[in-house]
Amino acid sequence: MNRVCELLGIEHPILQGGMTWVSDAPLVSAVSNAGGLGIIGAGAMPVDLLRYEIRKTKGLTDKPFGVNLVMINPEFEPQLEVILEELPDVLTLGAVTKIDIITKIKAKGIKVIPVLSAVAMAKRAEQAGAAAIIAEGSEAGGHIGETTTMVLTPLVADAVAVPVIAAGGIADGRGMAAAFMLGAEGVQMGTRFVCAEECTVHEDVKAKFVRVGDRATKVTSRATGFPVRAIKNKLAVTYEELEKKYHQGECSIEDIENLGLGKLREAMREGNVRDGSLMAGQCVAMVCEIQPVEEIIREIQKECEQVIDNMNGYRT
Secondary structure, X not given: OOHHHHHHOOOOOEEEOOOOOOOOHHHHHHHHHOOXXXXXXXXXXXXXXXXXXXXXXXXXXXXXXXXXXXXXXXXXXXXXXXXXXXXXXXXXXXXXXXXXXXXXXXXXXXEEEEEEOOHHHHHHHHHHOOOOEEEEOOOOOXXXXXXXXXXHHHHHHHHOOOOEEEEOOOOOHHHHHHHHHOOOOEEEEOHHHHOEOOOOOOHHHHHHHHHOOOOOEEEEOHHHOOOEEEEOOHHHHHHHHHHHHHHOOOOOHHHHHHHOOOHHHHHHOOOOOOOOOOEOOHHHHHOOOOEOHHHHHHHHHHHHHHHHHHHOOOOO
8 A cells, every 4th residue: 555545545556557449448447346547548539438438437346447538639628528527536637738627627526647758747737736647758658758767757756746656668567666666656557458358459459469579669750749659560661651751841740640540449449450550668578468457467566566575685
């Protein structure tokens, strides 16, 4: 037990990342039932589907759970209205564009935890009433910043008084223990949970995740200002070619943005691992098998405790 567990009412300080077209009610409820915090990845969900997933999750678990909204999503405001009506325990905010909205959400009794990659934003979020900060390093999958988890975590931990949750590149108990050493009091993991038995992504996606190696991911879309880390495939190569053309003045930012429309769903739900967007963190190379959620969490917690116990034997 630590401040993250006490704040969120969970047994293990492990949050499952809110992954678009990945983390729906079956996965979210399984994580919460196993003692972590499951998080619905709202992403580009239509509002009716978001409401359905929240209510379905409530029917599958009596434990706390959260929802992740992405603030650059054009449907963010209608999605937020659903959140303020359905009142999940926690709301995590990705691609944060304005901090003052935290105050409005907190007033409804929802714990707001922004996902941030800069110290200045973390300070502002704390002032606005954030319950905790998820410090996400560039090793993460999906939209990322530029600072690594190993550097960002202690910087944010030193800058704010609220609990810090480390994210990016964490897939096992060793990573969790390292995050604690750096000043975090919890971890958020996405990539590891994609390969949970309860995760409803296409089986071809899981097979791809457990097969790739340490150089599997690539960062694209830097030209748009919202870089994305995903597994290298034909789509990633096409992104790279378009970005070269953009720098040569041969295409526009809109051309790059349009390339990605619908590609995440195409991969995760339809199983197009060649042409879809396979968002994953660098730690995907550490995901070697498909396991039940409860086994994943138990294994991570046990390994973390063993690592910390072993470190207690070291003296300088």
